Amino acid sequence: MSTSTARFTHLNPGFICENCQREVQPLKVGCRNHCPFCLHSKHVDRFPGDRDNPCQGLMEPIAYEFNGKKGLTLVFKCKECGGMGKNKAAHEDEVQADSYELILKLNKPKS
Ligand SMILES: [Zn+2]
Ligand SMILES: [Zn+2]
Known part of the structure; x- marks a missing residue:
């Protein structure tokens, strides 16, 4: 990943x-684009990490997914525009881990 070519990489x-x-x-x-305490995020990305979305709405965590490669992923829905987003959970972060309890209260994966 480069830090010089793309503005928001x-x-x-x-x-x-x-x-x-x-x-x-x-x-x-x-x-990280979501809060480890309440798991809410903000609608700032059009594509993950670009911080290029003018919406800026609060995104509510609605579900989680488990994917073999990416691991635990949270699914968000924007309260302003209804847009959906995903972000890798950071429940194993050393500094501020996501609340695992809260993650497990979200909708379970379907598979
Ligand atoms: Zn919060
Ligand atoms: Zn939005």
């Missing part, structure tokens, strides 16, 4: 969660 700042107002630290590996 490696943007990975911490942020304040707009749902629960807690401070979220950046991930050491990968791009």
Whole structure:
């Protein structure tokens, strides 16, 4: 992955969660775009990581998926525009792990 050619390839700042107002630290590996405490995200990407979406709506976690390659993935739905998004769960992060309890309360995978 390059950090110089694409503008937003490696943007990975911490942020304040707009749902629960807690401070979220950046991930050491990968791009966190959801809150580990309440699992809410923000509609900022048109494609994962591009931060190019003008919507900026709050995204509610609605389900999780389990994929052999990617592992645990959360599925979000935007409260503003209804758009869907996915993000890899960070429940194994050393600094601020996603709440596994909350993840398991979401809709279970269908398969
Ligand atoms: Zn939150
Ligand atoms: Zn949206």
